[in-house]
Amino acid sequence: MKYLLISCLVISIVCVVSSQYYKRCRRFQFLCQNGKCIPETLHCDGHDNCGDNSDEICDHRETFTCSDSNIILKTELCDGKADCDNDEDPKICVQNKCSIDQFMCRTKPMNCISKTSLCNHNNDCSDGSDESPEACEIINKPLVVQCDNSIHFQCENKQLCISRIYYCDGKSDCSDQSDEKNCPDSENSKSKSQSLADLVKQSTICQNNEFYCGAGSTVPCIAKEWRCDGSYDCPETYKDELNCSNFECSPDKPNRCKTIDSCYDNDQRCDGYPDCTDNSDEEFCSNPSQHNVSCDPFNEFKCVKNNTCIAFQRVCDKTNDCGDGSDERPGGKSENCDKNLCKINNGNCEQKCINFYSHRKCLCKPGYRIDSINETKCIDIDECADHMVCSHKCANYLGSYKCECFEGFYMSKDNKQCLAVGEKFLLYSTKNSIRELRLLRHYMDMLYSPKNPTSNFLPIGIDFDYKSKNIFWTQFEPNPEIVQIDHLVSKTGNMKPRTLVYSRIHSPVGLAYDWIHGLLFWSDIHFNEISVLNITNGMRKTLVRLGNHSKVRSIVVHPKYRRIFWTDWGKEPKIECMGMDGQDRKVLIKDGLWTPNGLALDYYFDDLYWVDAKTRKISVYNLKTFQRRDVVSHLNAHGFDIDVFEDWLYLSDWDNEKIIQIHKKTGKQKILVSSPKPMGVKLFHQLAQPVNIENACINHTCQYLCLPTSMNLENYIKFRCICPDFSYLLNDGKTCSPTKSEFFRKTISVSSSSLKPKQSRVNVYLIVGLVITIVLLISLVLVGLGIAMYRNYIRRVIKRATNFNNPTYYQHKNSNLEIQLFNEDPVMSDIYDQLPDSSHANSLIPQNQSDGGLQMVATN
Structure with missing residues (x-):
């Protein structure tokens, strides 16, 4: 007994030590040496948060140790606040004054300001040295980053670290293309890029008022009046400006580029932005001074x-x-x-x-x-009258002003810029992969890519749910789908994407997730419709069909106002909005639009941003004041998608195949990363999805789907119960009933719901053949049973005749063979009775398809 107790004690100690040794913390957490997990923001903050002081073992390149052994960040040195008990040494203040991303003012007090505040036409330093020519030259110098060479490749310009799997993969990820230099001559190192138009179905035909750009263009059709107008509107092929006889510039753009058939207006001459691809509009410009x-x-x-x-x-x-x-x-x-x-x-x-x-x-x-x-x-x-003074809120005082931040953000040392705590990840979709860029560390990593490198994997729209760490994307090829993957598990490479929607979906492009109500909205450019899916119960509904003259592209959602917004670059380009239930549809903007593409919402200011690929502009519209202005008037990029967070816009550029960071107030631009055919972009951070918003469906009793109603409706209710396509709402306002033609549709769908998504797309003749085969097999079994029963009956008759005086009676148990192809009641509520017990590890939930059928979707 004694030895048994000792053995148990030893095993317990080993288990405790092992659990501490192998313990891992969640993302955005720091693992103390004693096994405790603390927020990452508390690492090296000068306080013992772990209890063993292991969180204060810091990189001395970024921290400073006071004479009292207290550790502070170097950015806190000489900031006017005594962070060390005995204050800082003046000599140290001079040597370690500002961090690498800060600028030191010339005269006392030598304050540190963010380099993003340089050369912005505002005197952030008391002596105005932040507006000097030297300061303006600093912001044009790229930041040098340090890479871990064991797992990363550092671009020659030292601006970015990329994973080594991208080195010599045939696609330039460094802005200087250094990751594709000196590569071995192999098939894998050759470019295998394929444009979006090559993946568009061959049946795509332009309308009579449109011009076909050719199979190599990422935009298949453009307006005919754009043909030979001096502006390249067909990416890759430039077919719209080829074979233009007697090329002349229009009156609004009277100046012709030197070597190409393209034009620019007088304001674009010597404006610092090359509007001609040969840069001729910026040649022979005199010194601005x-x-x-x-x-x-x-x-x-x-x-x-x-x-x-x-x-x-x-x-x-x-x-x-x-x-x-x-x-x-x-x-x-x-x-x-x-x-x-x-x-x-x-x-x-x-x-x-x-x-x-x-x-x-x-x-x-x-x-x-x-x-x-x-x-x-x-x-x-009134400094607050200038929208460029403060990042967030501005309070004016007599002779002064004060900048303030929204909840969750902190004020930078220049007392003007509001920043979000922690790492910020830029998620983006590109040809054959889903990637992320760490903006603080300048690391680029792969989140998902198919194992087969030759597959035509093309994700477009992208969004996320920060609470569950799930990432969603619309998949254009190889099969039109809407897919979900776990952001954390994807790092291990063991996570397979989960298909959310695969039926009655043709060309999904735009995607928007409502993190308050758990609703996923998407746009289909082929069907020209917008649909919604409840990711919790798998219920789906087509909200609006826009017609043949529309081309719906990007889509965003505003949970606070319970409205969705989308861009339409069809016959009459416009930006529209409606309630999440498909009601209260309105045209928001229609003037001055040609090809409105990407769309983004700043939830803290209610600003709606969009990029127009034709006019080369980025504009913003405030939903409260109804004011509209241009952020960038002459964009040297074909903007596809856009997102906004903090003071920055993030743009995917098809022309130069790059992702650009643009200041939303000054319009200053910076190239973040090169990427083959960048598509959707989304900034992944907790504060990008504010949670202090009411859930309108929190107490709903809808049988099928609860959708919030727009706040703009008079006498509005918070939500409406919605029925699936081909069904109608009963008088109780909660229950749905299918139309008469739906019974056969749903039985076929349920009977085939056990098939995998790809198997469900088989030809209808194959299904009919399988049914006939099964019927024949059952018929053969029944015939065999009949013959066996008949022969058994003859034997009993013969035996009875032989042994008449001593009869024996046999009692046989009749074994019934019951084959049930499907069993479904027309009333939708009866479907729930057929679901497996919820205690199973993997259960099935019914998901109504927009074609009227039901599929059974596996959930974890």
Whole structure:
């Protein structure tokens, strides 16, 4: 007994130690040495959160150890706050002032500001050094990243780390194409890219008012009036601008490119963006510093010769700030600086006074400006009137202002920019793969790719559910489907995608997930319809059919307003919206649209962004103020999809096969990664899906599907009970009943529901042949049984005749062979009685198809 207790004790100790050793934390968590899991944001925050101080063992390149052994981030050095108990050493402050993504102002106090605030026409430094030419040059220098060479390949420009599986795979993932240099000559290293149009069904025919771009173009058809208009609208083939005789530019774009048949307007000349593919619109441009500049008449002095502006405070300060000496002899006379009219009563100025041109000039303190009526008085500046001042919220005070952030975000050290805590992942679909880009670490990884590299796997729309960590995408090829995969498990490479929708779906493109109500919306560009699926119970409904003149593309959903929005680049291009139940449909925007493509929603500002592939613009429309403006007017890209988070837009570009990051206020652009035919983009982060929104269907009693109603309806109710296609709602407002023609449809669907998704697409003649074969086999079995029973009967008769005086009676148990092809009651509620017990590991749920049938879908 004693040895048994000792053995149990030893086993328990081993189990505890093993469990601690093999313990793993969830994503966005840090594993302490004692086995405890803490949020990743608490790692190296200067506090012992683990209990064993293991979370404060930090990378010294990013942290600083105070003399009292306290550990702080280097970004917290010299920020005006005493993070070390004895404050920081001034020498250390000079050496370790700002982090790699920050800029140090020139004069005291030497504050650190984010490099994203450089050269944005706002003085974020008190001395304005963040707007100097040197500062503007800094933002054009790419950030150098460090890669783990054991698992990553570093691009030659040192801007990105990519997984080694992408090295020499025939597709350029580095913006400098260095991952495809010096590759061995093999079939696997050759490019196998295939355009989207090659996968479009051969039966695709353009309408009479459209021009066919050819099989090699990612856009099969364009408007006929775009033919020979000086703008390439057929990607890859450029067929719309070939064989154009007597090429001339239109009046709105009068300038022709040098070597190509393309045109640009006067505003595009020397604007810093190459609108011609040969860059001829940016050639022979004079130095911007030589242009006639306009100085601020209230705050700046214009130098005479070098055509620059300096602050009034630097005039007559005995320093040649202009370089030509004009600031020390205003009006051409040096004696003008000797007359000090500000000595008497401050020159009657309310705040500041300086000498200028033989008279005084009144100036104001920061936060104030000269009154346009009385130049001696100063009035408060409403900084909040400028939407570029703060990332989120702005509060104006007398002579000042304060930026504030929405819940969950934190303020950066420049006190203007609001940032989300933790790593941000950019999910994007591309030819043959689903990928993610870690924006902070500049790592690019594969989430899913078919094992067969030659398969025509083409995902397009992409979205996610942060709570469950599930990723969804619309699959164009090899089989039109809507697919789900677990974001965490996909890292192990052992996760197989789960098909959510595969029947009555032809060309799914747009995808949007409502994380509050658990609804998945998608658009089908072939059927020109929008449908919805409840991912919890598998119930499905076609919400709207748009007609033959429409071409529905991108789709987004706003759970707060319970509305969905989509782009339509058909005969009459427009952006529309409606309630999630398919009611209250409205045209939101129709002016100035040609090919509205990607669509994105900023849920914190109710801003709707879209990119137009034809006009090359990115625009935004506010759902509250109804104001519209252009973010980028001359986009050198064929924008396909777009997303927004924090201060940034993320765009997939078909022309250059890249994903671009664009500042949503200034329009500044940065290439993030190269990718073969990038499709959908989505920023994966907890704050990208706000949870403080009411669930309208929380207490619903609908038999089939609960869909929220639009908040714009008068006397609205929160939700409506919806029935599947080919069914109608009974008078109780909750129960559905199929139409008379649906009984046969559903029995066939249920009888074939055990087939795998690909098997369900077999030819109807094959099904009929199988049924006939089964009937024949059953008939043969019955005939055999009849013959056996007859022969047994003859034997008994003969035996009875032989042994008449001693009869024996045999009692036979009749074994019935029952074959049930299907069993279904026309009333939909009876289907639930046939479901397996919920205690099974894998159960089946009925899913109504939009063609009226029901499939049984496996759930975990």
